[in-house]
Each structure stands twice: as C-alpha cells, then as structure tokens.
Amino acid sequence: MTDRNIIELKNITVSFDGDTVLDDLNLSIRDGEFVTFLGASGCGKTTTLRVIAGFITPDNGDVFFDGKRINDLPPHKRNVNTIFQRYALFPHLNIYDNVAFGLKVAKVPKDEIERRVDEMLELVNMKAMKYRKVQTLSGGQQQRVAIARALVNNPRVLLLDEPLAALDYKLRKDMQNELRRIQQTTGITFIFVTHDQEEALSMSDTVVVMNEGKIQQIGSPTDIYNEPKNAFVADFIGESNIIDGVMLEDYKVKLDGREFVCLDKGFRKNEPVDVVIRPEDVDIVPAEKGELTGEVTSNTFKGDYYEMIVDVCGFKWMVQATDETKVGAKIGLIIEPDAIHVMKKSKYSGKFGDYSTFSDEMDQMEEEEEEAELESEATENE
Amino acid sequence: MNKRKGTFGTAALNTPFVVWSAIFIIVPLIFVIYYSFFDQDSGVFTLDHVKYFFGNPSVLKSFGQSVWLSVASTLISLLIAYPFAYFLSKKRPASQRVQMVLVMAPMWMNMVVRTYSWATILEKNGLLNNILESMGLGKINIIGTSGAVILGMVYNYLPYMILPIYTSMSKIGTPLLEAAEDLGCNSFQKLTRVIMPLSLSGVVSGIIMVFVPSISTFYISQAMSDRKILLIGDIIESQITGMWSTGGLNRGAAMSFVLMVIILICTFIMNKYADSDEGGMMI
Structure with a gap:
C-alpha cells in the first residue's frame, strides 16, 4: 500500500427519482489498499461503486482517478474493472474467450493474450477447464472466471460488487482467503462491497461503514470494532x-x-x-x-x-x-x-x-x- | 430442458394439444403424402406427380421466382428489423412496451384486408397515382412488379422478424452489457462482440418465420401483382382448387410435399447456425 490516493470522491451526491442515494459523500482510497464498503442494502454502497466504475454519473461532486477528474470518462475508458454481483459471464464464449475478452478488445497481440490468459487461469485454478462452456460451471467456478476476466486486464482498481453473496458458507470462506491472497500478490487496489460485517472485518485494510447514503465511519477493522463512532x-x-x-x-x-x-x-x-x-x-x-x-x-x-x-x-x-x-x-x-x-x-x-x-x-x-x-x-x- | 415425469395434471393439460395436433396437423400431413405418391383415382403408387414439379418449366420458373422474392423480402425485413429491435431494446421499458404494441397492431387486422389496402393504394388509378398526378408527376406502375410483391411480403411478415430479434436482445440484460463496457467495449464493439452473437438465435428464428410463409404465399402475389407474377403457392392453389380436373389434387399435394421438404432442409441448416442452447429451435 502506498500513501498516494488513487481514487478520490468529493462531495458526491446521487439521487434516483428524487430519492437521495448518496448524500455529499467524501472518500479517498489509497493505491494498493483493500477497502470494503459495508452497509445494509439501500445504504448506497453499490451506487458508490458504480460511480467509480462510471455506470452512474453523480448529480453533484467530482470523481478523481490518480489526480485526474474522470466524471465524464465513459466506463470503457476507465482503468478500472468490475466483478459483478452475478458474475455476468458471456454465455456465448467459453472460459478462455471470456477471460481473453478485454485483451482482444484492446487489440493485444495474440501470443501475449494466450500467455496472460493462461497465467490468469492458473492464478484462479481454472486452467484445466479452459475450453469449457461457462454455463456448465458451478457458482464458485464462475466466480473464479469472473475474477480472472477482470484481473487479466491489469486494472489499477478492481471493483467487487458483493461477489460472494451467492456462494455457500464454506466456499465463501475459501474465496475470501483467495481474494485476499490475490490482492496481496498483485498489489491492485480492491474496492469490495458487502453487507456481511464478518467478511468486511476479515478481509480489509480499511472498512467504510455506510448508512442512508452517508459514511458513518472509516477505519481499520479493529478501529471499527473497538472504537465505533456511533x-x-x-x-x-x-x-x-x-x-x-x-x-x-x-x-x-x-x-x-x-x-x-x-x-x-x-x-x-x-x-x-x-x-x-x-x-x-x-x-x-x-x-x-x-x-x-x-x-x-x-x-x-x-x-x-x-x-x-x-x-x-x-x-x-x-x-x-x-x-x-x-x-x-x-x-x-x-x-x-x-x-x-x-x-x-x-x-x-x-x-x-x-x-x-x-x-x-x-x-x-x-x-x-x-x-x-x-x-x-x-x-x-x- | 427439464424432463419431468408426466403427472396426471400435465397429461390432462397436454391432451387437448395432442388431439388438436393429431387432427389438424398429422392427419392432413398424411393426406398430403398419400396424394403425392398415390394416384387419386386408381390408388396406384406413382412418382409421376413428384416428377411433375421438377419436369415442368413453368413450375420451376414459379419456384425460382418464389425463392428469389422470399429471399429478398427476408433480407429486407432483416435489414429493417435488426436496427429497429436494437434501438428499441435500448429505450426505457415503458416506451418499449408501447412500441411493441404498435409493431403488433397491424396483425390484429386480417392479412387479406391489409394486402388489399396496399393494392388499392398502389394500383393504376389508386391513391398514390392520384397524388402523383395532381402534382404533375405522371403515373407509375407498381402493381405487377416484383417490388410490389416484395413490399407485400415485407409489410405482412416484418413483425415476425422484429419479435424474435427483440426478444433475444432484451434477454441479454444490462449486466452483460455493462460487463462489456467495463472490459473496454465502445458502443460499436458492444454491438459486434456481445449483442450480435447473443441475438443470433433470434435472427435465425426471424429468418425462418419470414422466409417460410413468404416462399409459400399465394395470396400476396395475387393481390400485389394482379396475377402477373405466379409464385409456387399460386400454382399449388390453382391445381388444388381445380382438383376435380384429372390429377390436380395429386400434383398440388406433390408440389406442397416437395416444397415442405425443401423448407425443412433450409430450416435445419439455419438451425445449425443458431446456438441450440439458446432455445432458438424453430421448425
């Protein structure tokens, strides 16, 4: 983790049909940090993530990426990748082609694509099945493919939208460790959204507790547990x-x-x-x-x-x-x-x-x- | 697809459909096959009627014309329907519903009536020519041209192209499109890399649903060409309606049978291109 901020949100306000979802939100995320947005549903954590990804343009306030204002940058031009809640794997492509998708779009040379996809599938333990169809995979396997598909693009920031919510307890525990391991080996900034406090405390460097569109507390897991603000x-x-x-x-x-x-x-x-x-x-x-x-x-x-x-x-x-x-x-x-x-x-x-x-x-x-x-x-x- | 053991309830629900199919699909089909191969009067097995299809220049010419007109109108329908469905699926849900109703609205009216209306508009002393003449532009002849028949086919069958394509596009869902954007796709790449492959099954269904009725139609060509263009459907119709002339019923049945086999082969080949997992099978 470095001391430089990779993402800064300044006075972000978002409302849908008159309901304020994010209320004057300010937040800085350091490069290489594992940050978790924690809160009950409707607290604005997913909305914050989508503001960073570029799927939502805030009504007010600015989003900075590496010091540059990116409010008007469309999602496909942001150096950010997302792991979606239900994985959103492409059903018409096999595992290999799903993972290679971003590299092909970026017109990376073919042999390099092959090398990087193989490396990535190795990292998530899916290399043996690389030509399987994605519909035949279990939830945990789809999850791994989704991780590989996002990480292979070497994003500066990885956004994870409740990626473990659909998995059973044991698998969730394994994936928590795995995600933590991947974050530490790659050094990529992870922004993780969850409503599970145990998950948040055990994985993160920093936890951001949210409620009603506002940040209630930012701190390390021990701070949050031992010194709650309210x-x-x-x-x-x-x-x-x-x-x-x-x-x-x-x-x-x-x-x-x-x-x-x-x-x-x-x-x-x-x-x-x-x-x-x-x-x-x-x-x-x-x-x-x-x-x-x-x-x-x-x-x-x-x-x-x-x-x-x-x-x-x-x-x-x-x-x-x-x-x-x-x-x-x-x-x-x-x-x-x-x-x-x-x-x-x-x-x-x-x-x-x-x-x-x-x-x-x-x-x-x-x-x-x-x-x-x-x-x-x-x-x-x- | 789920294979479930049939309970009494599902059997009871299935029965009307099974009976219906037997009476109105299977039995007529057996008649068609019977009359194709057995002489109407003597009941003797013969291949003469089937040979009539291939041996008669005027039949072959009509068949060729049917193929080219229906291929043309299928392609034109596709060119109209695909962009339409694409832009429609990007609209807000409420306006999508309204526009789908508008697409289907013409189907509430009888096809004969609608085709006749077109013929009346386009005929020599019809509405269009009256307008052109009052503007001092002189009359044009549309009725009787291939263009008029294609117009009739496209107009009548376009909804059958739009519906399956629109359905397959709206099934793709926002998360996949967002995933594509997230992985670096601009709007055009999103279209070519995600939307097109995932709507292919809808395109195949649409092509089949427009091509099949177009190639076998007899009504549209009659109304739109003033009987100048004879399609294979027109020949079959005239053979069967004159069925008490010797062998008319046999020849009509044999031509229908050959046409059916050709359509089945085409459909089969088309389905090979569609991902069968996507449920795009259409026969």
Missing part, C-alpha cells in the same frame, strides 16, 4: 449493548446508577453519552460480587459459547460466556475499564443496542428480508 456502527458491527450513560469527568462514566472507570476522555462534564459494551467483554460472577446484578431471561447454546440475555433493571443485556447459567438465575456482572467504550450521542442513539426484543428468529427474518431487498435492488439497477 450507535449505528456499534450495532451493525458485531453484537453490542448500548446503554445511556453520563460522562462525569475524564475516565469516569455513570451508567445504571453506578460509576465505572473507563479509558475515555475529552467529553464535557456530565455530558450524556452512549456506552458500548460488547457481550464477550462482560464477566459473570455470583450476584453479591457483581457491580451490576440481573436475572438471566434466556440462554442459547451457540457451539463454542452460551449467549444469554440478562435483565438488569429493565434493560436487557446480551452476555456471552463459556459456562452455562440457568434461566431465572440471579447473577452479577463485572465490567473492566477496557471493556467500556464511550461514544457521543448521535441521531442513532436509543435506536440500537437493547436486546429486549431480540430473538434468533428475528435475526433470521431480517436476513431473509435483506436478501429479498438485495434482489430487488439488483433488478432496479438494471
């Missing part, structure tokens, strides 16, 4: 208990009527704040030894840990522990200073981080809804 980010990335608190002074925060020592500073005296505590950072002790006490209202076995909902004075906390605790038991909770993260109040305060309505079933329903939305989004874009 309740939206804290809730979207992993599980979070978000509790109303008051910052009494530097390093001292009051929540649920008790004072806690924390590592945060720089707030006004007695400023109301949001306090984030991750479920895995809460220690469980017998009730009489706890800083807070509560009653376990549900307990779900998750394989390598138990996930409990604990009612503390009416606020439902999510707590993760390796030992089982019976439902109905009174337990004590201890929160270490480094487990507490204090955030300024934002418009998302109070909307997230309470598990009183939480159930696994609802989580699943939301996911399905999201997928359905994703589908309709894809068709809308057409």
Whole structure:
C-alpha cells in the first residue's frame, strides 16, 4: 500500500427519482489498499461503486482517478474493472474467450493474450477447464472466471460488487482467503462491497461503514470494532449493548446508577453519552460480587459459547460466556475499564443496542428480508 | 430442458394439444403424402406427380421466382428489423412496451384486408397515382412488379422478424452489457462482440418465420401483382382448387410435399447456425 490516493470522491451526491442515494459523500482510497464498503442494502454502497466504475454519473461532486477528474470518462475508458454481483459471464464464449475478452478488445497481440490468459487461469485454478462452456460451471467456478476476466486486464482498481453473496458458507470462506491472497500478490487496489460485517472485518485494510447514503465511519477493522463512532456502527458491527450513560469527568462514566472507570476522555462534564459494551467483554460472577446484578431471561447454546440475555433493571443485556447459567438465575456482572467504550450521542442513539426484543428468529427474518431487498435492488439497477 | 415425469395434471393439460395436433396437423400431413405418391383415382403408387414439379418449366420458373422474392423480402425485413429491435431494446421499458404494441397492431387486422389496402393504394388509378398526378408527376406502375410483391411480403411478415430479434436482445440484460463496457467495449464493439452473437438465435428464428410463409404465399402475389407474377403457392392453389380436373389434387399435394421438404432442409441448416442452447429451435 502506498500513501498516494488513487481514487478520490468529493462531495458526491446521487439521487434516483428524487430519492437521495448518496448524500455529499467524501472518500479517498489509497493505491494498493483493500477497502470494503459495508452497509445494509439501500445504504448506497453499490451506487458508490458504480460511480467509480462510471455506470452512474453523480448529480453533484467530482470523481478523481490518480489526480485526474474522470466524471465524464465513459466506463470503457476507465482503468478500472468490475466483478459483478452475478458474475455476468458471456454465455456465448467459453472460459478462455471470456477471460481473453478485454485483451482482444484492446487489440493485444495474440501470443501475449494466450500467455496472460493462461497465467490468469492458473492464478484462479481454472486452467484445466479452459475450453469449457461457462454455463456448465458451478457458482464458485464462475466466480473464479469472473475474477480472472477482470484481473487479466491489469486494472489499477478492481471493483467487487458483493461477489460472494451467492456462494455457500464454506466456499465463501475459501474465496475470501483467495481474494485476499490475490490482492496481496498483485498489489491492485480492491474496492469490495458487502453487507456481511464478518467478511468486511476479515478481509480489509480499511472498512467504510455506510448508512442512508452517508459514511458513518472509516477505519481499520479493529478501529471499527473497538472504537465505533456511533450507535449505528456499534450495532451493525458485531453484537453490542448500548446503554445511556453520563460522562462525569475524564475516565469516569455513570451508567445504571453506578460509576465505572473507563479509558475515555475529552467529553464535557456530565455530558450524556452512549456506552458500548460488547457481550464477550462482560464477566459473570455470583450476584453479591457483581457491580451490576440481573436475572438471566434466556440462554442459547451457540457451539463454542452460551449467549444469554440478562435483565438488569429493565434493560436487557446480551452476555456471552463459556459456562452455562440457568434461566431465572440471579447473577452479577463485572465490567473492566477496557471493556467500556464511550461514544457521543448521535441521531442513532436509543435506536440500537437493547436486546429486549431480540430473538434468533428475528435475526433470521431480517436476513431473509435483506436478501429479498438485495434482489430487488439488483433488478432496479438494471 | 427439464424432463419431468408426466403427472396426471400435465397429461390432462397436454391432451387437448395432442388431439388438436393429431387432427389438424398429422392427419392432413398424411393426406398430403398419400396424394403425392398415390394416384387419386386408381390408388396406384406413382412418382409421376413428384416428377411433375421438377419436369415442368413453368413450375420451376414459379419456384425460382418464389425463392428469389422470399429471399429478398427476408433480407429486407432483416435489414429493417435488426436496427429497429436494437434501438428499441435500448429505450426505457415503458416506451418499449408501447412500441411493441404498435409493431403488433397491424396483425390484429386480417392479412387479406391489409394486402388489399396496399393494392388499392398502389394500383393504376389508386391513391398514390392520384397524388402523383395532381402534382404533375405522371403515373407509375407498381402493381405487377416484383417490388410490389416484395413490399407485400415485407409489410405482412416484418413483425415476425422484429419479435424474435427483440426478444433475444432484451434477454441479454444490462449486466452483460455493462460487463462489456467495463472490459473496454465502445458502443460499436458492444454491438459486434456481445449483442450480435447473443441475438443470433433470434435472427435465425426471424429468418425462418419470414422466409417460410413468404416462399409459400399465394395470396400476396395475387393481390400485389394482379396475377402477373405466379409464385409456387399460386400454382399449388390453382391445381388444388381445380382438383376435380384429372390429377390436380395429386400434383398440388406433390408440389406442397416437395416444397415442405425443401423448407425443412433450409430450416435445419439455419438451425445449425443458431446456438441450440439458446432455445432458438424453430421448425
């Protein structure tokens, strides 16, 4: 990764039929970086990608590529290639010809095309099948061909639009590693769009969390997880208990009527704040030894840990522990200073981080809804 | 294509079609073949009727004329339909629907009526010549020329060329076109490298759907040429309508049969060019 910016978006605004999809967006991407746009469907992440690719011209603002303004440059003249959500392989061409497509259009000499396509198919492990028809391939194989077809052109930037969404869990994991490996060996800037936070955290150098057409936070995966900027980010990335608190002074925060020592500073005296505590950072002790006490209202076995909902004075906390605790038991909770993260109040305060309505079933329903939305989004874009 | 085991439901749904095909396609076909090879009166097997097609100069001349007129009108239809379908498929969906309705609208009217209207417009004392004359330009003779017959064919069968080409183009979908742009294609390269190969099956269907009715038509040539141009369809028609004259039915059936075989061979060759995976098979 270098310190030079390859792509800069300045004050980008895009609206479709009066709906603002991107709202005054500013973003710089460094050359050689693996950047992920993360957000729920409709947050504007795909639109941002399409602005960079050139399929959407922003209503306002400028797109810079390597310092040059490229607002009016059509997609075929941009040194950028895309891996599309459903791969978009050409059905009338075999694997080899699909990969060779861009080079043939660019009128690269024949023997060079052959060499580069072979190299690329080697990189994605598809060399053995190079004359197969693309319709006969599995999703994972089509994915590899799509990667090869884009990368063979040596783009400066590769755009990936939810490329793993259609793959099953195991294959997705493999492809995540593979994409990371390819990015590191080629040094090409990757801009990856996903709604899967785990995917975003495990692959990227930088994560851009988006919601409602705005960037909520930009940072490294650890920053985003450990230092979320607002309740939206804290809730979207992993599980979070978000509790109303008051910052009494530097390093001292009051929540649920008790004072806690924390590592945060720089707030006004007695400023109301949001306090984030991750479920895995809460220690469980017998009730009489706890800083807070509560009653376990549900307990779900998750394989390598138990996930409990604990009612503390009416606020439902999510707590993760390796030992089982019976439902109905009174337990004590201890929160270490480094487990507490204090955030300024934002418009998302109070909307997230309470598990009183939480159930696994609802989580699943939301996911399905999201997928359905994703589908309709894809068709809308057409 | 999926092969599914026929359940009772699918069988029940299929039955009317099967019965229909048997009565109105298979049985008449058997009659055609029977009358081609067996004498109408004596019932004796003979190749005379089939030979009549190849041995009679006036039949061969009509056949040649049918081939050239239908090839010409198929090509002209293709030249009109392809760019039309291409630009149409780039329009917004709402205007695509409206324009497709307009393409199909003439088909709601009977073909005989429409062809007659053309004949009335173009005839010696018709609308066109009246206008030309009032402008002091003198009359032109259109009815009776090959051009008039080609006009009739193109006018009647153009929608059958537009429909399959438009369908195959709109099936290509935005993602593939965006992928082509993304990989460096300008509009022209997009057309030659993606749209043309992927709409080939539609072109083949369109060619077959225009060529087949054109080569066997008898009505259009009668109306548009004032019976000056005799196509193979006209000869078959006159043989069969005069079928009680000796052997007319036999000769008509034999000519139909030969024509059918020739069309089948052409169709088969055309389909070889279309990617059979794309579902472009048309017989």
